[in-house]
Amino acid sequence: MATDSLNTIRRTTWPADLSWVAVSMSTRSCGVADMRHRYGPIVREEALGNVPVVSLFDAEAIEKVARYPSRYPIRPPTEISVVYRASRPDRYTNHGIVNEQGEKWAKLRQSLAKEVERPSTINRFVPDLDLVVQDFIALLRGRRDASNFVPDLELIVKHLGLESMSTLVLGRRIGVLNSNVASADREFGLKLARVVEDHFCACRDSYYGLLPLWKYIPTQTYAQYTKAEDEFYEIISKFVDEALQDEQNTSATEPVKKVFMSILDAKDMAIEDKKSAVIDFIASGLMTVGSTLIFLLYHVAKNPKVQERLYDELISLIPSGGSITVKDLLNARYLDAVVKETYRIQPTATSVARILEEEMELSGYHLPAGTVVLCQNWIACTDENNFTHANEFRPERWLPESCAGWKCRENLVAPYGFGVRICPGKRFTHQMLLLLLARMALNFKMEYTGELTTKFEFLVIPEGPINLFLHDRQ
Numbered sequence: 001m002a003t004d005s006l007n008t009i010r011r012t013t014w015p016a017d018l019s020w021v022a023v024s025m026s027t028r029s030c031g032v033a034d035m036r037h038r039y040g041p042i043v044r045e046e047a048l049g050n051v052p053v054v055s056l057f058d059a060e061a062i063e064k065v066a067r068y069p070s071r072y073p074i075r076p077p078t079e080i081s082v083v084y085r086a087s088r089p090d091r092y093t094n095h096g097i098v099n100e101q102g103e104k105w106a107k108l109r110q111s112l113a114k115e116v117e118r119p120s121t122i123n124r125f126v127p128d129l130d131l132v133v134q135d136f137i138a139l140l141r142g143r144r145d146a147s148n149f150v151p152d153l154e155l156i157v158k159h160l161g162l163e164s165m166s167t168l169v170l171g172r173r174i175g176v177l178n179s180n181v182a183s184a185d186r187e188f189g190l191k192l193a194r195v196v197e198d199h200f201c202a203c204r205d206s207y208y209g210l211l212p213l214w215k216y217i218p219t220q221t222y223a224q225y226t227k228a229e230d231e232f233y234e235i236i237s238k239f240v241d242e243a244l245q246d247e248q249n250t251s252a253t254e255p256v257k258k259v260f261m262s263i264l265d266a267k268d269m270a271i272e273d274k275k276s277a278v279i280d281f282i283a284s285g286l287m288t289v290g291s292t293l294i295f296l297l298y299h300v301a302k303n304p305k306v307q308e309r310l311y312d313e314l315i316s317l318i319p320s321g322g323s324i325t326v327k328d329l330l331n332a333r334y335l336d337a338v339v340k341e342t343y344r345i346q347p348t349a350t351s352v353a354r355i356l357e358e359e360m361e362l363s364g365y366h367l368p369a370g371t372v373v374l375c376q377n378w379i380a381c382t383d384e385n386n387f388t389h390a391n392e393f394r395p396e397r398w399l400p401e402s403c404a405g406w407k408c409r410e411n412l413v414a415p416y417g418f419g420v421r422i423c424p425g426k427r428f429t430h431q432m433l434l435l436l437l438a439r440m441a442l443n444f445k446m447e448y449t450g451e452l453t454t455k456f457e458f459l460v461i462p463e464g465p466i467n468l469f470l471h472d473r474q
């Protein structure tokens with residue numbers, strides 16, 4: 001058995017010959033593929049002061065973890081959030097749906113996420129989301145310069161994320177996509193977007209910084225995190241209190257209000273917990289939706305044949321350019337294939353983390369219960385052993401009649417995670433992305449110059465500038 005030099009943080013003993021590397025910011029952000037290449041299909045990482053993590057790259061190992069029939073799957077919590085929330089008992093009675101475990105987690109999930117996950121609720125959102133999407137398109141059109149380039153697209157998609165999350169979770173529009181909205185409201189929305197970004201950056205630094213000193217002394221990272229959490233809480237409190245007050249007069253239609261009301265109506269829960277649930281939902285969606293949309297537009301713009309096939313499908317289903325219905329989205333099979341292919345080749349969340357609940361044999365190694373494993377789905381999705389033409393953007397692979405005989409390990413495409421702890425925003429986001437891509441493709445011929453670069457901020461996000469040009473279709 002290997003002796004682990006960091007046994008203060010070790011929860012188990014480790015297999016003798018499992019490769020390991022010390023993880024740092026740089027290996028995390030750009031080196032996962034390289035790590036697989038250099039160290040093989042299973043790699044143990046150690047970071048000073050952090051719990052060791054075992055990365056799994058093999059399809060069989062990933063599928064075994066994903067299939068484990070857990071009642072309460074354990075995802076390692078974001079420690080900084082747990083520490084902070086525990087320090088504020090006046091505001092939080094638990095760690096929240098994202099970080100809580102066991103029966104407590106199951107109860108939160110059951111009371112808070114049921115409505116967001118219900119297909120009928122999500123379908124009823126389509127008309128309201130379509131209005132958000134149409135405002136987004138109008139904003140893009142207005143912001144283009146003479147060459148049809150859209151400056152500050154990264155910022156505009158963040159506003160889209162905020163507006164769509166506010167529509168879903170709060171049941172109301174903030175108006176950050178609409179230049180006519182009162183400037184105070186816009187300021188408020190912009191502040192919220194900034195706070196969420198600070199929050200994610202502090203999470204990233206607390207996880208992947210060279211030394212997690214914040215655990216021992218109040219560092220800048222911890223200060224940044226607490227400031228973002230405090231501001232976030234104050235903003236959401238204001239929304240929730242206002243919404244409760246003018247519930248009678250709000251212009252939001254019933255289906256749109258339903259998710260918010262289901263959170264506020266949750267039984268046996270203090271109002272503080274409901275506010276923190278709203279915070280968790282908004283934060284989870286805000287950073288992810290916009291980045292995923294940019295990845296989607298980039299791949300479509302870079303593949304003119306895909307773009308034309310997509311346009312042909314959409315124009316045949318929605319010839320008038322009028323409203324888009326749930327039925328249209330269901331019939332648009334190529335549209336769905338394009339989104340799915342983007343999930344495969346460039347997901348925003350590249351891996352899924354779990355703590356093993358019992359010992360497991362993975363890639364020939366015996367891992368004890370308590371081991372933190374990272375299922376590296378993205379790397380497995382771009383491996384020729386699992387997908388034919390794995391590094392090419394080929395949406396047709398998802399239309400079985402087109403690619404008979406192609407290797408396709410569909411289960412590995414898990415941009416929203418897996419099992420009963422899967423992202424509760426999955427249905428909503430997928431529907432939103434279908435709607436967005438459909439309207440973008442109907443309105444514009446998209447062109448992208450150069451390559452899109454990405455960076456790691458807890459999630460993979462695009463790194464500007466984003467060289468997207470939008471030429472009017474008519």
Ligand code: HEM
Nearest residue numbers: 098281284285288289292349416417418421422423425429
């Ligand atoms: C493109 C957009 C999104 C992506 C890529 C994404 C991805 C993920 C992933 C990978 C997980 C971990 C799942 C697991 O451990 O198996 C997760 C969890 C979660 N997501 Fe999302 N998400 C997105 C949008 C949203 C939205 C819109 C919401 C709000 C409704 C949301 C709320 C949550 C919550 C609350 C959790 C924690 C669930 C739990 O632990 O029970 N996400 N998400």
